[in-house]
Amino acid sequence: MRDVDLFQQALGLEEPWWVERTTFDAAARRLDIYLGFERGARFECPECGWGDCPAYDTTEKQWRHLNFFQHEAYLHARVPRVECSRCGIKQVRVPWAREGSGFTLLFEALVLALVKQMPVNAVAALVGETDKRLWRIVDHYVSAARAALDFSDVRRVGVDETASKRGQQYVSLFVDLDRPRLMFGTEGKDAKVFGAFRLDLMEHGGHPEQIRDLCMDMSGAFQLGAAVHFPLAEVTFDRFHVVKLFNDALQEVRRAEQETRAELKKTRWLWMKRPEKLTKHQAAHLAQLLRPSAEALQTAKAYQMKLSFVDEFWTLPPSLAEAFLRKWCRWAKRSKLAPMRRLANTLWAHRAGLLRWYFSEISNGILEGINSLLQAAKARARGYRTTRNLLNMAYLLASDLDFALPT
Numbered sequence: 001m002r003d004v005d006l007f008q009q010a011l012g013l014e015e016p017w018w019v020e021r022t023t024f025d026a027a028a029r030r031l032d033i034y035l036g037f038e039r040g041a042r043f044e045c046p047e048c049g050w051g052d053c054p055a056y057d058t059t060e061k062q063w064r065h066l067n068f069f070q071h072e073a074y075l076h077a078r079v080p081r082v083e084c085s086r087c088g089i090k091q092v093r094v095p096w097a098r099e100g101s102g103f104t105l106l107f108e109a110l111v112l113a114l115v116k117q118m119p120v121n122a123v124a125a126l127v128g129e130t131d132k133r134l135w136r137i138v139d140h141y142v143s144a145a146r147a148a149l150d151f152s153d154v155r156r157v158g159v160d161e162t163a164s165k166r167g168q169q170y171v172s173l174f175v176d177l178d179r180p181r182l183m184f185g186t187e188g189k190d191a192k193v194f195g196a197f198r199l200d201l202m203e204h205g206g207h208p209e210q211i212r213d214l215c216m217d218m219s220g221a222f223q224l225g226a227a228v229h230f231p232l233a234e235v236t237f238d239r240f241h242v243v244k245l246f247n248d249a250l251q252e253v254r255r256a257e258q259e260t261r262a263e264l265k266k267t268r269w270l271w272m273k274r275p276e277k278l279t280k281h282q283a284a285h286l287a288q289l290l291r292p293s294a295e296a297l298q299t300a301k302a303y304q305m306k307l308s309f310v311d312e313f314w315t316l317p318p319s320l321a322e323a324f325l326r327k328w329c330r331w332a333k334r335s336k337l338a339p340m341r342r343l344a345n346t347l348w349a350h351r352a353g354l355l356r357w358y359f360s361e362i363s364n365g366i367l368e369g370i371n372s373l374l375q376a377a378k379a380r381a382r383g384y385r386t387t388r389n390l391l392n393m394a395y396l397l398a399s400d401l402d403f404a405l406p407t
Helices: 003-011 105-115 120-127 131-147 192-203 219-227 240-258 266-274 280-290 300-310 318-334 338-349 352-357 365-381 387-400
Strands: 017-025 030-037 051-070 073-086 088-091 157-167 168-176 181-187 213-218 235-236
Touching: 003 235, 017 280, 030 051, 051 105, 105 120, 105 131, 105 387, 120 131, 131 387, 157 192, 157 365, 157 387, 168 365, 181 192, 181 338, 181 387, 192 213, 192 219, 235 240, 235 352, 240 300, 240 338, 266 280, 280 300, 300 318, 300 338, 318 338, 318 352, 338 352, 365 387
Parallel strands: 030 073, 157 213, 213 235
Antiparallel strands: 017 030, 051 073, 073 088, 157 168, 168 181
16 A cells, blocks of 8 residues: 555545645654645535635645654645635635644644643643643633533532632632533632623523522622622532631631640641541540540540531431521530630521521532642642633533544
């Protein structure tokens, strides 16, 4: 079989396109494949689809293709403009590449597959391209795939922020809790992010009034944004964030007490972890700190208060939940532990969103998973140059996008 016939079949070319010739430079580690079309060939108009348009003139173009073994491969073709009786003179679309790209569809499919697993800089080094060119590929396909998403059936949404860069810079992520999938991400963590999500929801066939449940933390900015932009949605406060409030209050007690109780130093994780997840050594150490004595630790008291809430609250029958919350808050307020008293005030002030869980039973567990994936990818990449790149990676990892690319 001749080389031109081999590459003709390998590229899957159909009439009127064919391989004219190839050149191979072993020293430069490069293969060039030159494509042509039959004289007098007719083409489809790229705008109206009329399929009997003659070539008007041609322009020489080049595309980077998948490597031929260890050698870079490039396609070259004289791409015609056609004269359509309806639309005028238009540039035809070639079947192996998208309009405006310097890469073939197969090369772009490879890049998208690789960047899900590797930092873009590493992929760029692997394929011999600049990271900026690869980010343009990612941005194009993510934007195109997101434009095709339909949010008309979304009813329950979770929102959380995650760090984008050092220095208190964040992005907010919105997820469909029923599917689940990342729907939207935007810079910031204030009330305005809900306005941006509202617009994006409507651009994808959804409507603010269809959102019945929102799951989030107790951020005042988030509560304001939800009330303004999604007034019909019921708010459920995420249980993971509630547990974090308990851990923060507990550690505040421990840090203050360790100034006079040296045995509390370097015990942070003993109080943070679930008892069943402690090692034998850690469990024994914790049991020693919890033992009754005349000088009982205030940290031990705060720890017992934490366990009494997080082990029971979300397991109660709905009819008993509010009474349990009231009783616990009274207990915390009677204690001499200022952090626990402040926590009790916070929980009682937000009781409607806490009790809503008994009807919605939603949490932001999926968002915690997405945040972990995104932060791991960010760590591998040693950060992203722009917030747009970070959000594109988030969509790539968690939005279940269909890129409609060859494989």
